[in-house]
Amino acid sequence: MQVLDRLETPVSVTTDQADGAVSLHLAGRFSLGDLTALHGALMQAATAGPFLVDLSGVTRLDTAAAWAIAEADAKATAAGHSMQITGASADSAALIQTVRDALPNPDTPPAKPMTLALWLDGYGRSVMGAVSFLMQLLGFLGLFLSRLARALRHPSEFRLTALVHHCHEVGLKAVPIVALMAFLIGIVLAFQGSTQLKQFGAEVFVVDLIAVSILRELGILLTAIIVAGRTASAFTAAIGSMKMREEIDAMRTLGIDPAAALIVPRVLALLLMLPILGMIANAAGLFGGALMSWVELGISPAMFQSRLIEGTDVSHLMVGMIKAPFFAIIIGVVGCHAGMQVGNNAESLGQKTSAAVVTAIFSVIVIDALFSIFFAQVGI
Amino acid sequence: MTVATDPTPVIRLRGIRNQFGSHVVHDGLDLDVYRGEILGVVGGSGTGKSVLLRSIAGLQRPVAGEIEVLGTDVRAASEAERIALERRWGVMFQDGALFSSLNVRENVEVPMRAVEGLDPALRRAMADLKISMSGLPYLAGDKYPSELSGGMRKRAGLARALALDPEIVFLDEPTAGLDPIGAADFDTLIRQLSDTMGLTVFLVTHDLDTLHAICDRIAVLAEKKVLVTGTMDEMLRVDHPWVHDYFHGPRARAALTAKDAQKGS
Ligand SMILES: Nc1ncnc2c1ncn2[C@@H]1O[C@H](COP(=O)(O)OP(=O)(O)O)[C@@H](O)[C@H]1O
Ligand SMILES: [Mg+2]
Numbered sequence: 001m002q003v004l005d006r007l008e009t010p011v012s013v014t015t016d017q018a019d020g021a022v023s024l025h026l027a028g029r030f031s032l033g034d035l036t037a038l039h040g041a042l043m044q045a046a047t048a049g050p051f052l053v054d055l056s057g058v059t060r061l062d063t064a065a066a067w068a069i070a071e072a073d074a075k076a077t078a079a080g081h082s083m084q085i086t087g088a089s090a091d092s093a094a095l096i097q098t099v100r101d102a103l104p105n106p107d108t109p110p111a112k113p114m115t116l117a118l119w120l121d122g123y124g125r126s127v128m129g130a131v132s133f134l135m136q137l138l139g140f141l142g143l144f145l146s147r148l149a150r151a152l153r154h155p156s157e158f159r160l161t162a163l164v165h166h167c168h169e170v171g172l173k174a175v176p177i178v179a180l181m182a183f184l185i186g187i188v189l190a191f192q193g194s195t196q197l198k199q200f201g202a203e204v205f206v207v208d209l210i211a212v213s214i215l216r217e218l219g220i221l222l223t224a225i226i227v228a229g230r231t232a233s234a235f236t237a238a239i240g241s242m243k244m245r246e247e248i249d250a251m252r253t254l255g256i257d258p259a260a261a262l263i264v265p266r267v268l269a270l271l272l273m274l275p276i277l278g279m280i281a282n283a284a285g286l287f288g289g290a291l292m293s294w295v296e297l298g299i300s301p302a303m304f305q306s307r308l309i310e311g312t313d314v315s316h317l318m319v320g321m322i323k324a325p326f327f328a329i330i331i332g333v334v335g336c337h338a339g340m341q342v343g344n345n346a347e348s349l350g351q352k353t354s355a356a357v358v359t360a361i362f363s364v365i366v367i368d369a370l371f372s373i374f375f376a377q378v379g380i
Numbered sequence: 381m382t383v384a385t386d387p388t389p390v391i392r393l394r395g396i397r398n399q400f401g402s403h404v405v406h407d408g409l410d411l412d413v414y415r416g417e418i419l420g421v422v423g424g425s426g427t428g429k430s431v432l433l434r435s436i437a438g439l440q441r442p443v444a445g446e447i448e449v450l451g452t453d454v455r456a457a458s459e460a461e462r463i464a465l466e467r468r469w470g471v472m473f474q475d476g477a478l479f480s481s482l483n484v485r486e487n488v489e490v491p492m493r494a495v496e497g498l499d500p501a502l503r504r505a506m507a508d509l510k511i512s513m514s515g516l517p518y519l520a521g522d523k524y525p526s527e528l529s530g531g532m533r534k535r536a537g538l539a540r541a542l543a544l545d546p547e548i549v550f551l552d553e554p555t556a557g558l559d560p561i562g563a564a565d566f567d568t569l570i571r572q573l574s575d576t577m578g579l580t581v582f583l584v585t586h587d588l589d590t591l592h593a594i595c596d597r598i599a600v601l602a603e604k605k606v607l608v609t610g611t612m613d614e615m616l617r618v619d620h621p622w623v624h625d626y627f628h629g630p631r632a633r634a635a636l637t638a639k640d641a642q643k644g645s
Contacts, residue, residue, distance in 0.1 A: 035498060036498055062545040063509065064545070067506065095576050095577065102512040344526075345525075
């Protein structure tokens, strides 16, 4: 029975013009799919002149059809003639009335023209936004340092377990990917260097090439970039989801300082682990380079070693490693700051996480460039 | 639409058994819902009201039992039958469950996109109409879910559930978390829509005021099945301890007094 009454009774809309009066006969069971046709027919009738809508054949009127009828009525009235409804069941009439009452009154705000002033205004705002973002980051760095100083003064309050946990997450778990990446970079450098240097018969300088570029720049820079991708996002996601579930507010009400509890252990863990990861990357890079030099150029490991010790000053390693704490702090601060900016919806969590990664990587590269200029100027 | 003009139920459940691991939620549950009525489903927390709603709406498959909705056996239905059936009911989830990447109007348009031959401009107009019928201001259509209050999100969720003029709507605790005035407005809205659109409403609620104000019939879920069904007056006479406590507790008396006061004025 139920299924039968649903078997689509074909909907029909017929127009006739008996004794000069236009009338529309609606029949069947209306649904949203019929709206386009019905709306078209009604609108045409409404512009033409007075007309009659006959609903006696309708089995079910839906809101869409009721809306079309109400719209046609409004249009006919606006054009100065009338529409009449006949044969409407009580339900249909009630529905048409409900729809009429609910008809939205569009009060769309006028679109503002794009003037030069508005354009400048937009620019000014984004510049000021960037400035205030930098100020916020700086403030966050200050917060970290002040909490760190307090932790040094009151070592009993310090969260050692959290620090160890984050060292494990940030440091130990990143070792395989960092070592593999550096190893492959060492191989690539040796290979590219040897093909170029072979032309001059200066194969042996490939050792200097590998050592200087890895120790000075690539080892720590690429490590920092990988850590920025891995860890900044993890910090933002972890802190952000706590922020979303009001856990951070709960901490505050319980007298726990979120900065001391969440930020200090994370940034400190990065500060401790990034130099170690950088050293591991250096070692793996040199190992990859030595291996490739041996295979490609026949430079034996022993020769590689002696050439490395003679020809490469330890200052190259210093220049590389001195950047590590700066990278660590910027990655940690950017990640934690973005986490604290998360609002109370899941969308902003995703946005802030990807923004944190982009900002962290970008800052790492900017700092590296600044260091390069600095070292060039002081001549190291 | 008057109640019980149609003797065949639109939702017919027989012997439903739902189980998670060894935890049996429903066992041998029977329930009928008739065309045009508002059925309030009550029960303690964790008695499986949401699970029951999800089973009927096809979001969860019971271990055993028959579910017939609008004459179709939900468990045995083919893919095409299921899709056809899903267009004839709407579900409103607890917090609206709006798609956060779409604004309210686009959310309401989502089910309408499946309708063939519907002009995009008309679709927009219909979405605005549904938004307005759900008691939201016209400009709310341009807002994103994160910009709305809890009550507005629920209304937007209702607008989306009503997008295709369904015959049945399932509402899971629609007034939970609303202030009393907002909750009363929502009750009125549901009653009004049910009357004008001939909706059958399956309403899970804890709100005694809602039960008094709009439900034609009440089904009590306890002891893994539907313990009793009946009107509010019948519920007041049931002497099962839980049911008695539920409908005679201090809050229930307050709701009853409030209703009487409303009638009197
Ligand atoms: N996906 C699931 N897995 C395991 N157990 C569930 C699941 N969904 C619900 N339950 C259990 O089923 C019971 C009923 O849940 P629910 O229907 O949400 O209760 P309520 O009546 O409060 O809406 C609860 O005990 C809950 O733990
Ligand atoms: Mg529930």
